[in-house]
Amino acid sequence: MEAVPEKKRVTVDGQDYELVFGRPASLTSKPFTYCPGCNHGTIHRLVAEVIDELGIQHRCVGMASVGCSVFSYEFFDFDFISCAHGRALAVATGVKRVQPDTVVLSYQGDGDLAAIGTAETIHAANRGERITTIFVNNAIYGMTGGQMAPTTIIGQRTTTTPEGRDEHRIGWPIRMSEMLALLPGVAFVARTTCHDAKSILKTKVAIKKAFRAQLEDRGFSMVEILSNCNVNWRMTPQDAVNWVGEEMTKVFPPGTYKDVFAEDQEKARADAPSKTKAQSSEKTEV
């Protein structure tokens, strides 16, 4: 069980209150400018909460990519650099190699990470760079106005697939998590969603593991988060959230694709002599 944090108190208009909910320290006070219903705000908050909980805010350096999250540095409160489209993981490599004490966060969308930056993504992962990547996959180019993304699913209408994505013309949606999981340099890769409360909590657990992989010097880590773009999908926010849960997850199944921590446990279990098994399971419960 985690230790219960000391209760914080705040004073508002001379009145004393107990603080039960607040903005994570790793976020600035600037209100999010993302469209209503978009998951970027949720994901920003989850990342900031994890950074706060790990106590690494003042060591974090963020890579802002190109896409809707181009201004992510206005919301995260630590050192940041904005990168050219697709190049965030190359820039991140330079930062991390020069300042190995930093905790490097790369926050990228699907066009950035899986189209124009595919080479940078695969090779940073393959080198096992100690970088944590948050990959927000909403199956469309949001910032430029709803064009096809590398992750647009078959039949999905976009402004450049007006009849729906046709695999014979333009191929299939690309599954980055599955691809990266094959690379030995990758320590942790998982795909989660943010379409309901349970999945949001799972996303946070995955983000924490991804940072742990970096902090423990295990290798490259990435969390692919299925998100929505109700504006460019031409849906209500509720329909968009439902579409993530019902349609996108069929093409992009959530799950953990690579987890060195789970592999460690597996190995420890296999290596452990049978008589000590009871003892070790006791320990886990504590």
Place this chain on the structure above:
Amino acid sequence: MSAQRVFMKGNEAACEGAFRAGCKFFAGYPITPQNEVPEYMSKHIWDHGGTFIQSESEVAAINMLMGASAAGARAMTSSSSPGISLKQEGISYIAMSELPCVVMNVVRCGPGLGNIAPHQGDYFQATRGGGHGDYRTITLAPNSVQEMAQFVYLAFELADKWRNPALVLSDGTIGQMMEPVDFSEMPYVEPPDKSDWCLNAHQEGRERHLITTIYLLAEDMAPVHERLVKKYERIKKAEVRYTDYMSDDAEILIVAIGSPSRVARSAIKAGREEGLKLGLLRPITVWPFPYGVIRQYAESDRVKAIVVTEMNWGQMVEDVAMAVSGKKPVHFVPKHGGLTFTPEDMLEPIRAIRENPMNPETLWVQT
């Protein structure tokens, strides 16, 4: 001559210049004729406390450089023409971010794949920014193995002084040749402390550091442009460098950089033996370009004509013509395809120019 000299290839000497300047990060991708640079770096940079990465592409290399520079390290990449084209995206971002770095181009013959022979076809690209947007990069043009080391060393200093990318514009000949080098003028230096602006893990108790190139509102962008332009103007005033050879009494002034400036030296010696009063003006910085001194020569009664020799279709000659402003005839003597000059290639047209300073065969006319 000093006993301290070591015999090295230009590309390797460039690396030694970088180490002495405190270069701690190198990323690059193989391309002829600069492969000795990543090879030498991969072998030796670790001993200098640095990091080498063979990147997946030139695009990745320049972006790694951007990260390394933003994190406070003296960082360098090198390539040859086609690879430098790929780096232009990153150079534009680095210039706009006002980050220092050193980029070396061992120029080969283009366009396209071209060939691996020495060439000077990248002069415009190097002196006019090269990537998208309105910016300039400080550009030094070595003509010897000694200067490969010295100018890389100097490039690091200038890049940090102005927080701007600095280019070393070499060519295949200078990169591949071996000559004696004297490092005594290049003491090892500690790279400057950049903790007041760089990205690092020590953010407790300070404002966060932000490096960005995006200013969506024109009103926000305009003052940034203005700041950059003012910086470039200050660089133009402070950093012009050139050298000359036998130009004091020259009637015909040759302007050349890189390996053709070496051949020009041989041509001047041979020409003077047959009574041709030749001299050389060699820009060391091609951006900022030494317009002023060339104008002075053009205004001198003694100088009858100015001859520009380049291994290209005519690029630096435009800068020279701009400096001369029609005061004297400007002639252009080119070499194409990766072929190299002989002294006679230069002397033959120069003899004709002495007979007729307006000789139409070589006269450079802006069309």
Place this chain on the structure above:
Amino acid sequence: MLLEEYIFAGFGGQGIMTIGQFAAYAGMIQGYDTAWIPSYGPESRGGTANCNVVISDDVIGSPHTHSPNGVIVMNAPSFDRFEPEVRKGGVLVVNTNLATQSSERSDIKAAYVPCADIALEVGNEILVSVVALGAFNALKKVVSDENMEQAIKWKIPQARKDLIDLNVRAYYAGKEYLEST
């Protein structure tokens, strides 16, 4: 004024580039300004290769050799290409094991050396160009034999003392062949 301009030419893999570096390095430690520059096709083994060496008591202008006063040709195509280029009064060394032509010019000094045979006698055919360099420098005498030995020691890693010895022996074998004929 001293201005020595050499071209050493042959097949890639014969050690052409290396003997050029020996000569240029030896010139440097003798106190001259020197330059070495390679020229070869995309095939670095088996294709044609040559290098230019310039040695001068003044600052070297062009690093390219425009009018060589010393040429070594290690094969027949190199003979055809470079024999006519030798400056009047210059030196030409021909490896007779691969170039059977002989020069009809009377304005140059030509020497015919069975470099491969001599290299084999010394112990290894890879020394073929070093034999040629020994003969070449016996005619040229621009740099001392001691400085050539220093160049061999500079270029070959200290750990390969056996190779250093072989190269030095090959160099002197070439020199002796020339002096005995």
